[in-house]
Amino acid sequence: MSDGTHTVAPWLLPDGTLPTAEHGARVLLVLGKGGVGRTTITSLLAHGAHAAGLKVLVVAIDGKSSLHRLCPDEVDVRSVSAGSALEDYLLDQGFGAFARRLAQSGVIEVVGAAAPGIHDLVVLGKVKQFANAGQHDVVILDAPATGHATSMLSSVAGLLDIVEGGPIREQALDVERLLMNADRCGAVVVTTAETTPVNESIELISAIREVGVALAGAVVNAVEPDELLTGLSNEDLAGLPSAVADTIRAAIDRHENSSSDIERFVASLDLKVTQVVKLPTAELGRDHISDLAVAAFEETGS
């Protein structure tokens, strides 16, 4: 980016090499507040990793269809339903039709509440299964919004406290091993250059560190073109209709605020922040994302 620091692509292993399916796919968890563009950044990472020659799987929770539209054709997209994940798990464990009965009755929901995080664990268990299947080099999870994402990451530890034995505990231990392995798993935190999202992202980053998951990337999404207005003087604005001049002045203010928000975000991190610009289109498509991915990761040469 403009300061010339090296941007490390999140899909690379900590030693800078590419992950391989044989050694187990690298798992990227894309995390952030609602509305910051997690799905955009998930597909942007898919474009980047695909361009780097990797076999990519993108996992959506609860079937977001836009990932199919935004990712390259060669990228596999799968959907995991958080709601039915536990039911599936019980089916896998040989409970057959009874699992469905339990699910329909709502009892599973009650049990899920009694062991908080059990749904999240089963979702992460599926991601682990995909990552270990030897089919893909990178698995990218379009994770749920911030509040839920932190509880998702801490669900494993929480469950290990509650459940004393049995297959769920085994599953939790397996998932924990994957999450805590910096070669196998990293979080990518997404924010916009606004005060509240940046505050929440800084909180999210410390939560991620507390859980022990490695941070693989940090992205400021939808950066406005307001930098174009720097250096504009009041004289320049004098001849404009007052409403337009006011809007431009407000955009200059907004640019100052968002610059300081970005600075705060950068200061909370020990890795390079990737900035992704907002485009003048209301309908982002695959080609837009592909261009944005090139711009975001061109310096990595990967």
Add this chain to the structure above:
Amino acid sequence: MIAGLIADRSVVVCCGSGGVGKTTMAATIGLAAAIQGRRVVVITVDPARRLGDALGLEDGLGADPARVALPDDISGELWAMMLDPAVELERVIRSTAVRPGQADEALANPFTQSIATSLGGTQEYMATEAVYRLISDESFDLVVVDTPPSDKAMAVVEAPDVLVRFLDHQVFKLLMGTGGRAARLLSAATQPLLKAVGRVIGSNVLNDVVEFLRSFTGMETSFRQRAIEVQKMWRDSSTAFVLVATPTFESLSEISRFNDDLQSAGISATSLIANGVTMLADVETERADLPATAHEWLAWQADRAASERSVLATNSEHLPEVTVVGRLPHDVHDVAGLRVLADQLSAGSTR
């Protein structure tokens, strides 16, 4: 027209994905109604503290309505509160207990509090209970509900149906030991399976669940009655569902899917707010006295505005009437900022 429903409905439910400005729109609708002289309470179900911030409530929001200070020229009242599922659950338990001491026993169960916050649907059900309580309160003419992001908002609408289904289900009756002979027969078949489920999730967990459910024995009837009344409330003609989206393809697709879900549940949304629309479309950018970069910026705004208009025009045919709210130059953090938005809503600049 959104101005019409602000004037005459008794419940307005705001729905939309995270980050579209739903909370701000709920507060705006509340303020617009207060400007018309109505007594309004806005309840947020979203644990984010944005509503308190937008209304300039420095101490944040509590589980009881707090009055928002409004300028003197506004004749109505604006109150705001945040759903506290644990507090709401306690209210419900206390009002439905069937024998002395039962409420205290149910509340003393260590599970009850964790159920209130983590049982899927409980939080949503508590939201419907809170809304039901507020509309029965004579001190308010209008209740504005700020729902959780749209993937959970359907759960708010469906919560009473889910509860009724759960209470009527044989497995529940079996766990409660109230099912009669049929359930006891079922019991013989399911006990080994329950035991097996216990092995998977830990038998301590399952026993706790059963004990928790049994502490509510006898309260099902009134739970059921309330749930049915709440089901009616959502579908009453005095309730309006307002969708909130940003003027992007992605956001409009999401809100369309949500609108389909609402319709399958027998509810038609009344209005769609397109929030944060770029308004600098018609600026003359040929001014020679501006630096090239400023021209570039204005051209960007014009492109974006045109793109938003075309996306709104081509993607909203199955959606309710659109009201456009322009993007404000500054974040809204007080009543004066909200008033600018409220005026835009009342003027109802439709597409």
